[in-house]
Structure formats: structure tokens, C-alpha cells
Amino acid sequence: QQQVRQSPQSLTVWEGETAILNCSYEDSTFDYFPWYHQFPGESPALLIAIRPVSNKKEDGRFTIFFNKREKKFSLHIADSQPGDSATYFCAVMSNYNVLYFGSGTKLTVEP
């Protein structure tokens, strides 16, 4: 069921730096690519998402870059803050709105 691969498993950056999280997939029929974040003790929640008609989606400090040809997409968190420390999951969506998740990246932002 490994529809999407995610790296790195963990990432530590300093406050103010840009964190970059990566994902890749195989099935070209996927048409929706979200990122979820999960804070300790909380449920995963949607952060930002992109469709293949675009190669970039921005929402404040969060940007998805999408490369359809290489079947890769990444999440860039600009000006990282300690409050961004969480586990981030990329995902791909198939038919019936079924999401398959990556294994997660635990991000730590050091002040």
C-alpha cells in the first residue's frame, strides 16, 4: 500500500530557516496532493493542498512545489517558527476520495 514515499523522516532547522519536506509517488492517476500536520496529542489536520493543474501553491509561509513529470512534490515552510514543530504527512488521493499517506516527517524548529 506504499503509494507515496516521504523524506526525511526527521528534520531539525533553526528558527527563521526554510524547512523542506519531500514526497514522491508512482501512480499518475492521482489528482490531489495534500499535506497534513499533526501536533503532539492532536489529530492530523489539513494544512495545504495542490492539484496537478498548478506547479505551485502558496498559503502564507507554506508553499507546495509540484513536479508532475518527475512525480514529486514538496512542502517548503519559510521563516520556520518553533510553533511549526510537528509531524507533517504528505498524501495522494485516488478515486472515492481515498487518501494514502506518506510515513511522515517530524519537524523540529529550534529557537
Next chain:
Amino acid sequence: DTTVKQNPRYKLARVGKPVNLICSQTMNHDTMYWYQKKPNQAPKLLLFYYDKILNREADTFEKFQSSRPNNSFCSLYIGSAGLEYSAMYLCASSREGASAETLYFGSGTRLTVL
């Protein structure tokens, strides 16, 4: 209210015994999902209901059962728990329409099988 509720928060079970986990949502969502999450692994889709139609993933087909007696409620049933079932079980729901892709997750049930 975008709340998905799961009960219980923690569950202890013995090997070979059945386990029943419960999920509810009051958002009138069409689809409800169950995911299994183990440490350092991806949340793994087990099954989902679209309305009254149950869809189970091929690799977990025989291990998990589910029921959805009404739109708001969905259960996950393990007939005979094994040690490998120890995990966090996440329920989620989504609706049709413009925001169909967004899944709303519950806080999870942590199952420990001894």
C-alpha cells in the same frame, strides 16, 4: 462543528479476544474511514464507508470488519486480536461537494494488545 469523536481513547485487549472501536460524527458526512497508525509508519487505510457501501483494502480484507448503522456512526471490529494489532486507530470523515477532499480526523484510539 467539525468534530469526529472516537471512543475509547485507550483500549487494552488480550490476544485472541475481540475488539470493537467506535467513531461518530455529526457533520452529515458521506464517507467515513479507518486508518491504522504505527510509530514511524504512514497511516494505513484499512477500510471506508461511502454512504452504506463498505470498501476494504485488499491486504487487510480479512482482518477488520466494520458497520455503519446510520450516517453518524461507524465501528471497527477485530474478531481475534493479535500482538500486531497494537497501534493507534484513526477515524476520519469527509463530505461530498467542494471540500470533498478534506478529511477530518478524530483524536484516535490507542489499542494495546497483550
